[in-house]
Amino acid sequence: MASGTLLYAQSGGVTAVINASASAVITEARARKIKVLAARNGILGALREDLIDTSKESAAAIRALAHTPGGAFGSCRVKLKSLEADRAKYERLLAVLKAHDVRYFLYNGGNDSADTAWKVSQLAQAFDYPLTCIGVPKTVDNDLAVTDTCPGFGSAAKYTAVSVREAALDVAAMAETSTKVFVYEAMGRHAGWLAAAAGLAGQSPDDAPHIILFPERAYDETQFLAQVKKVVDRVGWCVVVASEGIQHADGRFVADAGGGKDSFGHTQLGGVASYLAGRVKDQLGLKVHWTLPDYLQRSARHIASKTDWEQAQAVGKAAVQFALKGQNAVMPVIVRTSDAPFRWKIEAAPLSKVANHEKKFPPGFIRKDGYGITDKARTYLQPLIRGEAYPPYGTDGLPKYVALKNVAVKKKLPAWEG
């Protein structure tokens, strides 16, 4: 083994391909004789000195990791604050890294993780501890700055486009005597990336989805219902894709109206699709169905995009390469060099340019009427869902996803009191 250990951790919402990045990190590090530890449950494991020895995993297990969704080492939703506010935590983190001779810290996550990795690198410099910090990009929300796209997004986008196309065929077949309006709720928080991806399911105005509701456009109920009616009158049925983050003009989230209390005073969990379906039913009197795929859309490894899968592995591999070259405080980002044919490469971007920035959904991606995507959006989105990357299946008809052994490393420090 070469001197110096690499610590890898996963952070934030997991995706269908974050483990593909992990697999690539471990594979590349093994090829270069670098020992890889993983933190259990992201930064929490690093703070608790709850570390996993990945050398206990077979080569076959690490290969299988590349087609296994979820987060194999556990992830977490924990954000470290500023160096000043959370100094004790950053110092503890550094102490753990030192105790295990960690010289490379790879943090696989979104904006917050890039920020954490960046701050750890600053602190290490201040303490004169030789540490190379790398952010590895990941998020279905596709909102990381600098990079062309974020691993995880393409697969969720493919799931969305395929599911909408399939459900639309169902609705079309049944519309005369059954459901006329179908509402699909897409993830994406305040950005319309995944809702826009649904737009790839159709080409012409009569193809589903007929209406996309973006969080970037104020939700106007009267106009929306009129649009649904128009589509049903023309096509006979209507598929609506709504982003979970759509808001009224005054900033209220539509999803907030979609919940409340039922007649027993119980919490009523709603959401955007449930709300919109209710309005269509009440106001237009049309039979309506709706779906909330929720986690299914971000964990659907079975319908992963090959582009996304390859990019997830590429950023993992590059992260190790950058680390070993001592390229501190950077993130391997995806640079698109050509749309047609689709070409891309990996470059190193400074974490300072990624952390605390957000890639906004381009206004030019939304059609003038506000209810669909433009050709520019198609040009951007289409290559990201291209290609299939099926997991292997067992004779039981289920994907062969791997469960790692996750053998704990012996602790060297007192328990963390944080």
Add this chain to the structure above:
Amino acid sequence: MASGTLLYAQSGGVTAVINASASAVITEARARKIKVLAARNGILGALREDLIDTSKESAAAIRALAHTPGGAFGSCRVKLKSLEADRAKYERLLAVLKAHDVRYFLYNGGNDSADTAWKVSQLAQAFDYPLTCIGVPKTVDNDLAVTDTCPGFGSAAKYTAVSVREAALDVAAMAETSTKVFVYEAMGRHAGWLAAAAGLAGQSPDDAPHIILFPERAYDETQFLAQVKKVVDRVGWCVVVASEGIQHADGRFVADAGGGKDSFGHTQLGGVASYLAGRVKDQLGLKVHWTLPDYLQRSARHIASKTDWEQAQAVGKAAVQFALKGQNAVMPVIVRTSDAPFRWKIEAAPLSKVANHEKKFPPGFIRKDGYGITDKARTYLQPLIRGEAYPPYGTDGLPKYVALKNVAVKKKLPAWEG
């Protein structure tokens, strides 16, 4: 062309593979030089004399039909009543069949469709019109009598098991700091078939799904919440699969409580998963997410079961063969001849034995505690989700589903006044 035309129609909720049956019907009929018409929107098209000439479709289109979800000719939710009550409709149907020299009537649907086909055959005999009526089985609800399973069910079952396994990996990775309970709502009306299929996703008691709620067992909220708490305490997280049809001991549907009015007096569309998630949140204070896949589960051709796909084609092919042999008033059913290795064959069952009967979910499939499936259930269910039958994809990353031309046949009768 041989004398006598074959009329094919689709009925009830469509599935991921009903078009595979249609493709097999047309392919087999073409091989035997039989002309195939299809009714647009099921029995409605037959009554309206709104017929489609399938000879206008290319061989490639008919091949592509086998991997296209939805109902290519349109389906409908229309049930003909008894011969007495709906005599005028049955006679009109017969008139349309006669006008187009239809000698073979193939009706692809569930219980009601089997009943309709059976009644049409009786009426034809009474009128001395030589007609062979065949029911072709189909339904994700898996509730047809006699047949081992119903085409459409296996693919929805595979979707369910795969989706639950994938979402569970997501929840497991995030549970410490995020969602601890995930609720998945499965279709199936009053029977637990699809909910049971989710059970295939796990093997050991700590694998997801940890709790399955069957409509065949009364929903006891206190017990359910205690069970969720127990699982979360032991495993750290909990995946619940609930059938849409679960009921309280007094027969009230749980789904009915899951909707109501929001604070604006708007209809609140709920459902079982939304309701259960609300209870978990209110009573246990655990972070919860839920999914309602709705039509996605029955239209997901991208994750179709190969077994299901092959069976869907086999019943279509056999239907034509039975018809040409003059086996009137039968349905090609699937007979399982061996569990391991899984073997099956097609036989002809009298429609009278299928119509108006319902295959019940076997009590022996539910674990003693009521929250999981037995080995007997696994033995039955497992082969049905076996094998993958991917559709071809375009370079755009989307499945290449076919849209038929559906050229109308010239009408010969006065418009239907029904």
